[in-house]
Amino acid sequence: MTYLAKPKLHHPDLPRNKLGFTHRDYEGTVSTLCAGCGHDSISGAIIQAFYELDIAPHRVAKLSGIGCSSKTPTYFLGNSHGFNSVHGRMPSVLTGANLANRDLIYLGVSGDGDSASIGLGQFAHSMRRGVNMVYIVENNGVYGLTKGQFSATADKGSKSKRGAVNNDEPIDMVMLALQLGASFVARSFSGDKAQLVPLIKAAVQHRGAAFLDIISPCVAFNNHAGSTKSYDFVREHNEALNFLDFMPSRSEITTDYAPGSVQEVMQHDGSILRLRKLHDDYDPSDHIGAMNHLQQRQAAGEIVTGLLYLHSDAVDMHTALNTVDTPLNQLGEKELVPGSAALDRFNATLR
Numbered sequence: 595m596t597y598l599a600k601p602k603l604h605h606p607d608l609p610r611n612k613l614g615f616t617h618r619d620y621e622g623t624v625s626t627l628c629a630g631c632g633h634d635s636i637s638g639a640i641i642q643a644f645y646e647l648d649i650a651p652h653r654v655a656k657l658s659g660i661g662c663s664s665k666t667p668t669y670f671l672g673n674s675h676g677f678n679s680v681h682g683r684m685p686s687v688l689t690g691a692n693l694a695n696r697d698l699i700y701l702g703v704s705g706d707g708d709s710a711s712i713g714l715g716q717f718a719h720s721m722r723r724g725v726n727m728v729y730i731v732e733n734n735g736v737y738g739l740t741k742g743q744f745s746a747t748a749d750k751g752s753k754s755k756r757g758a759v760n761n762d763e764p765i766d767m768v769m770l771a772l773q774l775g776a777s778f779v780a781r782s783f784s785g786d787k788a789q790l791v792p793l794i795k796a797a798v799q800h801r802g803a804a805f806l807d808i809i810s811p812c813v814a815f816n817n818h819a820g821s822t823k824s825y826d827f828v829r830e831h832n833e834a835l836n837f838l839d840f841m842p843s844r845s846e847i848t849t850d851y852a853p854g855s856v857q858e859v860m861q862h863d864g865s866i867l868r869l870r871k872l873h874d875d876y877d878p879s880d881h882i883g884a885m886n887h888l889q890q891r892q893a894a895g896e897i898v899t900g901l902l903y904l905h906s907d908a909v910d911m912h913t914a915l916n917t918v919d920t921p922l923n924q925l926g927e928k929e930l931v932p933g934s935a936a937l938d939r940f941n942a943t944l945r
């Protein structure tokens with residue numbers, strides 16, 4: 595229960611990260627979600643990723659919309675900035691916050707209802723603008739919070755708990771993100787922490803719009819036979835393309851892999867992504883190839899997971915807008931009111 599505070603006391607020998615924080619410093623309040631909900635596993639993966647990245651919680655801003663998924667920021671990063679917005683409006687609130695203060699790390703958490711229905715337009719524009727953020731959709735194919743209606747990501751032909759068949763075509767958030775210009779696109783499964791944690795870490799270190807579609811079964815309304823978002827269905831149809839190892843710097847690389855099976859990508863901050871390829875012919879830097887592969891495998895009934903696309907030199911919104919390095923919310927009167935001579939000079943450029 596959210597009103598039940600977690601005990602503040604913990605074992606003095608709990609492991610600490612480089613900043614001296616324990617795992618507990620990255621947790622939130624006790625979850626009120628149903629026991630076994632995929633969303634709680636994603637919260638656990640987020641906690642682990644930020645702990646392992648040695649990021650101070652006050653540097654993170656977590657934003658969400660409305661839904662069981664959008665409630666989850668209460669259950670992780672309790673010492674970070676947080677804003678629970680209106681249904682489907684997280685992307686514009688996040689974009690505004692990012693414009694005002696570029697120094698924070700932005701984590702948007704949403705659901706398939708929140709992002710693929712009411713918030714579809716907002717989702718689309720945040721992707722095409724290259725907002726520097728990690729955008730997570732906790733995708734269960736239903737509106738969990740309002741008791742299990744089909745969402746727009748439910749597969750055609752899949753069945754509700756009471757047997758109703760979904761006749762509508764699904765929206766594939768990954769295909770949309772690719773088409774709209776997201777520069778980091780991945781799909782994962784809440785039940786696969788080994789794949790999920792490094793993907794979240796790499797997305798946090800990416801500069802640009804990083805999108806993660808995470809299949810996250812709803813045990814209350816969409817975990818039955820006939821659902822394509824159940825634990826059993828996803829485990830049986832999961833086709834992982836690659837596994838990611840995330841290293842904050844080159845000096846951290848300790849494991850060697852057989853040549854040919856590994857692809858290394860350096861990010862703008864010097865961190866290294868090591869992709870252990872499971873499909874030799876899949877190249878995550880090939881934008882059109884990624885879209886083709888996804889459509890082919892989807893037609894064959896597979897759920898393709900892993901790092902699907904990466905443009906490591908992407909241009910983010912601030913670079914495209916040529917904003918100043920100092921966060922706008924820290925500019926003083928001197929910078930914001932430069933005087934009439936500067937205004938005259940600027941007006942002259944427009945004549």
Ligand SMILES: Cc1ncc(C[n+]2csc(CCOP(=O)(O)OP(=O)(O)O)c2C)c(N)n1
Nearest residue numbers: 661662663681705706707708736737738739
């Ligand atoms: C403007 C508005 N319309 C409708 C609702 C009702 N509503 C609340 S949550 C929700 C859907 C949530 O689904 P999803 O984003 O998939 O989250 P989940 O609960 O499945 O994690 C809806 C329709 C609302 N809160 N606000």
Ligand code: SF4
Nearest residue numbers: 628631662738812813
């Ligand atoms: S209703 Fe579904 S999505 Fe919501 S907490 Fe329960 S299992 Fe999770």
Ligand SMILES: [Mg+2]
Nearest residue numbers: 705706734736
């Ligand atoms: Mg949902």
